[in-house]
Amino acid sequence: MFGRAVLGVAGSPRVRSLVTGSSLSRPVVRRFVAGEDVRSALGAVRALDAHGVRATLDVLGEDVVRPEQADATAAAYRELVDALAGAGLARGNEVSVKLSALGQGLGPDGPARATERAHALAEHAHARGVDVTLDMEDHTRVDATLEALRVLRADFPRTGGVLQSMLRRTPGDAADLARPGSRVRLVKGAYAEPADVAHPAKRDVDLAYVRCLRTLLDGGAYPMVATHDLRLVRVAEELLTARAAGGAPAGEFQMLHGIRTEELRRLAAAGHVARTYVPFGTDWYAYFSRRLAERPANLAFFARSLVTA
Structure with missing residues (x-):
């Protein structure tokens, strides 16, 4: 509420x-x-690196109403990837992109065109050693986003996806994505959703979160535990530690830029893969x-x- x-x-x-x-x-x-331009974003990445924390970078911009804007967003991501590679910051870091920012909502062919732009971005990023994750948005876009993820993974298996435990459908989606090498960021969800598609009670959202996390781990996926809820962090820490094999991490932790910074540093110092979601750009209002x-x-x-x- x-x-x-x-x-x-x-x-x-x-x-x-x-x-x-x-x-x-x-x-x-x-x-x-983190700021309004690539230079600010790189500064944030360097600051995180000093504490052993990785980054996933998001070029903010969701209100796309023309194809030219979607093309500009795609170009901005390619510029970001080139900047990461040029600064020697590609390894271990990634970019996150919303398909709405690539034109997913622009008419009947919007989803297909957005997928094409995302595929071109993934190809560009892969060549430079940078991973790509497709962000998830409100429930009306889940099917189209998961279909885009399927298309990209056919050529770039490391493409990451996102699931929201608040949605009632997510346990099924988690089971579908629970396979070896599948990178899945698990979040609670931050969109205002109707009760018929989302759990209204926090307790149910939390229970679904743990259930989906176990499903992903049982299937051999690589869950990216994205939460600031310390109870869930402790549960996930136990599960990931128990599943780590031969020193290879079973998953990682992610938190948002500016929130629970010390906790993420603690996780990194304890030997876990820790990552900060670093948004930047001038179109920050919706994210904020x-x-x-x-x-x-x-x-x-x-x-x-x-x-x-």
Whole structure:
């Protein structure tokens, strides 16, 4: 209920204008967004590397209404991949991309064209030693996104996918993706979804999370445990430690830029693969809104910052 209420308010054009136009909001945004350009993103990657933490980078931009915008986003990702390789930061790091940003929603042929752009990006990234993960969005896009994942994995098996434990369908999707080498980021979900497709109670979301994690591990997949819930982190830490074989990690931990930084460093220091989701770009509002909606603490932090600025 909290998340839906925040996202409902954030969707107001007036609220969007107030937040994006206020100089007071920028210092707060910087907690969750690494910057507006590739140079800022590389700086964040270097800072993470100093603590043994890897990165997955997201070029922010979801409101694509023309094919030219989707082409520009694809070009921005290729530039990012080239910058990572040129800076010697390709190894161990990856990029994450939303198919909506590649034009998935642009008419009847949108999903196919977005998949083509994603495939070209994966080919470009693979040649430079950078992995690609397809981000998941709201429930109306799950089928198209999983189909795009299937297409990309035919040529680039390391392409990562994302599942959201809040969706009632996800245990079935986890079973489908539970195979050796399958890289799957498991999240709770940050979209306002109707109760007929998503669990409204946190307890049910958490139970589904653990169930899906076990399913992925049992099938030999490589789960990317993306949560800031410390109870789930402890459960996952036990499961991944028990499944690690011959020193090879059974999975990894991921957290968002600016959230539980010390915990992620602790996991890295303990020998786990740890990764930060690093978003950057000028079109940050939708991403920022979801971060506020995820946890009351994030919204409280935002409010305090505005009052004390």
